[in-house]
Amino acid sequence: MTARVLVVDDNPSNVKLLAARLAAEYFDVLTAANGAEALSVCAAGECDIVLLDVMMPGMNGFEVCRRLKADPDTAHIPVVMVTALDQPSDRLMGLEAGADDFLVKPIDETALLARVKSLARLRATLDDLRSRAARAAKLGISGAACLSQGEEPSGRILVVDDRRSACEAIVNALKPHYEMELEPDAAEALTEGAAGGYDLLIVSLGLSGYDGLRLCSQFRSIEATRQIPILAVAEPEDRARVLRCLELGVNDYILRPVERAELVARVRTQMRRKRYVDCLRQNVEASLEMAVVDALTGLHNRRFFDGVLPSMLEEAKRKGRPVSLIMFDIDHFKTVNDLHGHEAGDRLLQGLATRIKSLIRRSDIFCRLSGDEFVILMPDTRVDVGAKVAERVRAGVAGAPFFIGKNRSIAATISIGLAESGRCGADILREADKALYRSKEGGRNRVYFDVASPQAAPRAPGFRVVRAG
């Protein structure tokens, strides 16, 4: 795993040293001698990770970090602050400026490399998601704007620690901001973590009966917890294991004694990143779903219908169960558009979709094929039951007018054609279409079903029977 690392320091020999060390590990190294340069390299999208000196003339590191994190185009780039000062307040200032980690000079090279490698892995995951979201945005189907910074995130945290007083301190520090759960037992924690919808796992590496590293690794192996960030809590002398846990995919760590403000800051960073990644994932997910959803009514679209019908018919045939299908359109819909404009027509379509949704069953699949042409697919439904649904829908539409904007309402009726797979097999859509035509011909605002023998026909109020042909 490699990455383009930007080293920012006003001292040329510091830059040279760090650059050489990183290059020896085969990172691609860029350098900047001040904040302004650093901002422009980041804005140009030329680096994946920033190592940022705090004390620089002009703009100091805190300010550079704040600016990077305030810009939606650079906010996702991980920043590691590097400083000569080891004041807790300094570390805190860095974390509060949005830094992902804080290292103290002289730099412990192993720790630095472990951190940079861990951030490089993170970047690889993010890159893929970000490029997909960017592609969606370019197509004009961007969902919610995802920000890696911004308001205080909330969320659920599971703390796995069996030292009572230590974990009470952690829970107390975070309780004002997050929903906290505590689990001293590692095996239980695995089950709970997988089931609980957590946003962060805080794992003690010093559990008495279980190897904390193994627990972290297991959280990373299980599908349900693979994406949940992990913050490890370790003793200062646990250094080797801390570095190992970063390799295993743990996102961050904090050393005991846990300092309250540092804990809050590190947790906030993880939570924000989690929200950001979740948001990107949801956008990609939502844009996938858009492919099968009609934008105007929110119903399934024709693409979805074309995909689902053959497999539903096949399954029905295999199981010997019937599928019923309703096809309908709005009577004289063209007139609505012509008299009131297409906007009014759109309102009518939306109102109709909403009303009909409330009249059908959960198992029915309601699709807009196009224009004012709709179908309702009813799995595992005989035509007599389908006829009842159809009549309920017909009566529901005719029963009350629809709001079409500007205090105007109009009455509307629909003509319905009904068909059942047991009678027409794969031709069900064509049969329903034919029945719909008969329904129009018969005077509109009615339900038709084409039967070979009249006695087989179901009867319901407003339901008409015609002979085939």
Added chain:
Amino acid sequence: MTARVLVVDDNPSNVKLLAARLAAEYFDVLTAANGAEALSVCAAGECDIVLLDVMMPGMNGFEVCRRLKADPDTAHIPVVMVTALDQPSDRLMGLEAGADDFLVKPIDETALLARVKSLARLRATLDDLRSRAARAAKLGISGAACLSQGEEPSGRILVVDDRRSACEAIVNALKPHYEMELEPDAAEALTEGAAGGYDLLIVSLGLSGYDGLRLCSQFRSIEATRQIPILAVAEPEDRARVLRCLELGVNDYILRPVERAELVARVRTQMRRKRYVDCLRQNVEASLEMAVVDALTGLHNRRFFDGVLPSMLEEAKRKGRPVSLIMFDIDHFKTVNDLHGHEAGDRLLQGLATRIKSLIRRSDIFCRLSGDEFVILMPDTRVDVGAKVAERVRAGVAGAPFFIGKNRSIAATISIGLAESGRCGADILREADKALYRSKEGGRNRVYFDVASPQAAPRAPGFRVVRAG
């Protein structure tokens, strides 16, 4: 990076040894004592990587590997064959059965771990893509079926090697199957690799003037080559650097003297994997695009139109340039559906879309809003030019009948409303809608444009001018 590793061996002490070693590195280890067990663990989706013994009673390792690779549900799981025999023919049999690597007992643990870690990283990337593709399939929008095995892949390969005879041997071995390019210079190779659309990079770790590892790392850093698989070529004594290159994201390696059959087999594995990942990526990409494409006609849909119109109007306003918009529908379209059925109506819509696409300009954006309602957005277009496009479209539709299936054709005409942003600003869609209504009222098969002053009106054959109101 961790993973669930399945160890398959009929010898319990071998299993125990390997399992302990992997568990010590925090891998999740599963075990199987024979081929049938192994196949069922893999089919259940319980493991990410398989370590497979060759010599087992019943089904041997080659057969297990072949079966795993033949099943679309398990073909993506990386397999490392482990054997006591060090016959080149054996190694070859494993690679030809589809194995990703072949290790010889006694196992070199460092090499094993490096390989397993590298495969675990690969899995993480694949997992994301596979889950998205599975989600799309569930929504009924799956694209092409992606197979990680199957027919012989073709592709372009760049060989970076400055030892003439060595690289000639490589080129000759692969030339019958792939398009080969040779580049002895590392800096040139970086440029060419980024520009050349390669499917595989073969990099010598023994370049005379450049560190081959650095070159691999740079290929991994650059956006354009990040996803292209790399096969490293190394001397047997280069062991430490080979393991390091796997860490850097190199996909596989081969030791000199390069054995022709082994090279071909390893290259084929990488090529197949590349094809598989490309196919998954393309499917995800295609399903993103589906969200803004009308399934029936292939035109942009309403969602796309709603997204693009405001930004286009805003840009036009800023630059002081006009946008023209055509809105049209098919005259008496309802009658087509009623007389000939919805299928015939769909054919008409498709034929109309295809014909009109050939009549408009590349810069025009043609969308189906719904049913028989279409718009054509014309950026940077004055209404007089827009009127010419509109008239060309009107005449083109009226000029020849449309095929609607079963040797039937029907004549169709459209009514067009035209509007220009310079006159109506953001209300352009409503204005075009109004003009379309006038066009209907005026007798259909014509183009209308609503102007405040008649002299401002463009004239074109079949073009009518009405006063506002």
